[in-house]
Amino acid sequence: MLKSGANKIIDEAVKSIEGADRAKIKNQCFKGLCPNLKVQYQLSEKAAREAKPVAGLHETGKFHKVSYHINPEKIWLTLSKGYQAFDSRISTFKDITNALSNPSVDMIGICGMGGIGKTMLVKEIARQVKGHKLFDEVVFVDVPQIPDIKKMQGQIADELGLFLCEESESGRARRLYARMKEEKKILVILDDIWARLDLETLGIPLGDEHKGCKVLLTSRSRGVLSREMDSEINFLVGILSQEESWSLFQKMVAEGDCIRNHDLQSLAVAIAKECAGLPIAIVTIAKALREENLFEWKNALLELKRPSWRNFSGVQAAACSTIELSFNFLTGEDLKSTLLLCSLMGYTYHASMLDLLKYGMGMGLFKDVNTMEEARDRACPLVHKLKACSLLLDSHISEMFAMHDVVRDVAISIASRDQHVFTMRNHVVPQEWLDKDTLKFCTAISLHKCDVNELPEELECPQLKFFYMYPKDPALKIPDKFFAGMIELRVLDLTKMHLLSLPSSLHLLVNLRTLCLDQSVLGDIAVIGELKQLEILSLSSSDIEHLPREIGRLSKLRLLDLTNCSKLKSIPPNVLSSLS
Template identity: 95%
Template sequence: MGTAVDLKNIVVVGHFFAIKIVEIGVSIVAKVAEYLITPIGRKFSYLCNCNDNLENLRKEVEKLIDARARVEHSVADAKRKGEEIEQDVEECEKAAREAKPVAGLHETGKFHKVSYHINPEKIWLTLSKGYQAFDSRISTFKDITNALSNPSVDMIGICGMGGIGKTMLVKEIARQVKGHKLFDEVVFVDVPQIPDIKKMQGQIADELGLFLCEESESGRARRLYARMKEEKKILVILDDIWARLDLETLGIPLGDEHKGCKVLLTSRSRGVLSREMDSEINFLVGILSQEESWSLFQKMVAEGDCIRNHDLQSLAVAIAKECAGLPIAIVTIAKALREENLFEWKNALLELKRPSWRNFSGVQAAACSTIELSFNFLTGEDLKSTLLLCSLMGYTYHASMLDLLKYGMGMGLFKDVNTMEEARDRACPLVHKLKACSLLLDSHISEMFAMHDVVRDVAISIASRDQHVFTMRNHVVPQEWLDKDTLKFCTAISLHKCDVNELPEELECPQLKFFYMYPKDPALKIPDKFFAGMIELRVLDLTKMHLLSLPSSLHLLVNLRTLCLDQSVLGDIAVIGELKQLEILSLSSSDIEHLPREIGRLKELYMSKSFDQCLDELKHLSRLTTLEIHIQGAKILPRGLFSKKLERYKILIGDEWDWHEWDYHAIEDLYLGELQDVKNVLNELDAEGFLQLKHLHVQNSPYILCIVDSVEGVACDAFPLLESLFLHNLTNLEKICNGRLTAASFCNLGIIKVGNCNKLKSILSVSIARGLQQLQVIDVTECKSMEVILGTEEEDRISSNQEIELITPRGIQKCSLTAEAATNEITFSKLKSLSLSYLPSLTSFC
């Protein structure tokens, strides 16, 4: 029989049936028949009907395959919903694996439910429209994905101001980690401002294709918990959280409960991430660069093809710049202007440059509303008031904590605070919290902070709307600002680098508490009666003005607490002495000749680069607690100045110091240069021992013989809080310390640097060295007579030496270490850096 026939062999592989078609000849069929037909009761006609039998078998197998597919779909759908599988279904599957007879399986596999639920791919996970990979964020993107790959990290946070692009970023991260199989499942949840647990649970369930029939939050949480544990690797994204969320209440397993589950959070508040959610790693999303802003703006406007118009090109560049790197502002404005005419573009730029008049209307409303929402969520009026005050401060890029303290103290912003130190302790946490909420920014300069332009605009708008504040920056001040009805309720006026042609004879502002003016024209005249109608004024700042005499109406400001006359040319300032409530006076970088003797009630005085003569006038300030001053031409520092027990001071004496280099260092700083008649710094300048001083710099003073001299034989306290000591070019300095000192002396010293002091034979004595437990840096250079680093005084016992090896520029050299030092273990446990160079006379370290 030469005719070939088809035979289908059934092959069981795992849970699935595979059908393999094989062509065989009659001889093979006969062989198969030999095995299939039993010797007894089989008819020869069965072989003749082989084709019919095989066709029946094929149909039965096809039915079984279809039935199995239906069962598997139903089983997968049920498992996705978190349901248990019926026992008979489990047995049917087991029978399939054991290859039981086909006909029996076909009958057993008949089930009522044949349909199954399809869980569509998430739209946000498949579309990346609108995302742009900015260069400034590529490294952050990589760092976040690397953190997600770290098996030891469960929770990651991303923070940044509203509208900065956090949501777009995390969605793109989700797309990539899903595409690269880093996670089997990704869930994205929008967190409401006031969390609705039940609604959020429903959102998670939808993402997972899970049907929740439970009514209670706890029941739904248990179902979600069990469903998530079925996923080997799952990422849950909780977007825009405002306060602590209980993941257990939601039903999210984490940590040891499910090693494959990770949570990615976004928030405007760094504090919410780190303190309330305990996220292990937090990343900050910053603003776009100017080039990136322009690129995004062009992309958003491109459909309208309008910026090829030459007239619009320059406007577009200016508008993109005014958006200050905030993506939501750029996108919103660009789309709004896409089909608009030239006049609308000009009006948009005008709105952006005059934020206090916008009140969140116009093209930037969406961007502003996100910032206002962050403002509304600030807890406590002190935080809100601090932010609004920051928006009024006259700065272009960075603002100083010191200015905030001056203004805040004057305005009474810090409740129950009496001293600047207490104010600083109150203000620093407030600024830190505002930074954590992305409403203030870090500065690259210590003691400074910054505010994003859009945040400032929103804060000014809020202040204008809610507190009747008038502010203008870098523009011509319109005549409307003199409207009497407006001024009647005005509480603050801030005019920064504005064109003010003329001031009225008197400004009637009965509720005004804050007045700041920095005019473009420093010769702007202030009429004598100008301040007569500002009886409630508490803070007055007139910057960069030429005033031959201060307006006589100034003496009427009986409530004035803070007066700043910085960077000004000042003549007669005697009227300041009549301000009985004045506590803070700032004359930094101003040209003045004399201080009024009547300001003896003053607590704080700031005068960098203001004097060019002796400071004897300062002796009359009996209540002075804070002093910051730089006298470039002074040769004499008044004796007894520090016996006034100044709590805070930063004093620079001499021409060589650059105030701006030291302007933002810690308080309690003293920089002495070119002193002509001082031989002993401690004895002649402060007999009490500079109890508050933290940083001492002395240079270019040939008359100084020692820093501390207790020649009386009685141990004295010297510099107990000093953290750094810098001595340079003191050509006649013989000793840093002479005589006995108490154990508290120099006990906080962390850095000592000595250079070009050619008569100095040692730095400190062994007895003093034992107390230097905080010492981290020793740097000695170009001291020709330096024999030892740690020398001996008469009370130090001298005994035999032992040698140590020092690595020097001339190679490894052996130096002697006294046995006394070795046995008493002079240990600098925190020492990080030891630098000894150009010391030709050095014989031993100790």
């Protein structure tokens, strides 16, 4: 219609011009020296009348853009495959959505351990807020471990249907900034950040720069979110309940009817439980076992119950690698050493801050400290940071902390592989732990509620620094020469044992700093007085009746723990006063 109107006006204009030319020749005065003013006036009026539709047509034909680039709908935003709305996360989901609706909140953080399901959660949130028109545009960016600004800018541009021709980061940032300002309401999701990220360098407007722009962050570290990124509200994504774990396991295996088999079903329940509420472990293992036979299922359960102490293998690999990555990103050897030490502590779930102090002091973990109070001041921030990274968890018991089973398994595997640590829990100790080549390089041994039938006369471990034993049989006898080959030992914990007399070789442990005989039946322990370097002596919950006078010789002792020693009757004169 516009074209036909234009053609009609053009034809009429041509006729007018031709008529004007003829009139010009025909109607000249004074032998053509002057134009006929009357005719010229008439032609001008006619031209003015004909110009009006031309001007209207020109206005109608104005185009602000010759073409418009349509940005295809993002695949991740249209598919919700794999997401499962667990009851334990519904309230967190709603709280995050409400925070995104709050006009006074610009930046929100979501933290949780690797493999807990943060990415799935934020993608589902993005789908819903986009579907409910809470935001006009949603941008999702995978943040590399070492951020590549140009690559991330390119990812944002792709999400916005924008082509960046600028070479410099600052030029690209300006273009992204201007493009995002065009969106009235935009949500930018930065997934899995490991350290501070400068949003201005990326080109993301925030706060007063663009009230309609909000940023949603995910990280394994609460500290990165709150301290490095200054996120205003942070939400923790926790592990799944046992019922949710089983539901997810069934869903992942389900596509087969294999778990309807009675033998497999009982194994499946046990395997799901061993995954300890970690979605990535549940999904990985369930998918790996879909088409496998009974023997593979049994082997998978065995692997989960007895994780490889040399490396990650089998169905564990995917789950463990995410946690190992978190471990590798811990800043400072003190954090890494603390986590590995926590994994060796004999508790199945909850562990005591006081026990960490006892072990940490003995191992020399807390540098340049002189008192237990200083050690506590050093240990608490370390535990807090590990909690912020979701590698340790809060406990419902005061002065305790917890460690996720899968995290413990990964930490033990790392310690075993890199530091020659041997550890067993709740199992028969295999004979290879007595292999001379193994023991020659071993730095730590931890045996928790293990079925140890007999100990060798002497354990030759020249590099051993940590020895923990809590046997199933409290009457297990320790031979007199047992400690003779452990000259470097710094921490010795013999829990819940019948020690009517301590092995004579104990006095050879000249480097011993921490000795714990908690919950034990104790007889003659006078040999402890020979341990001149001892700093920590713990007899907590033991049945000791008489504190030996020889303890007064321990001039370097910093802590004597007699908590819950209900049978203690006497302490010789001047023993406590001699302990400075």
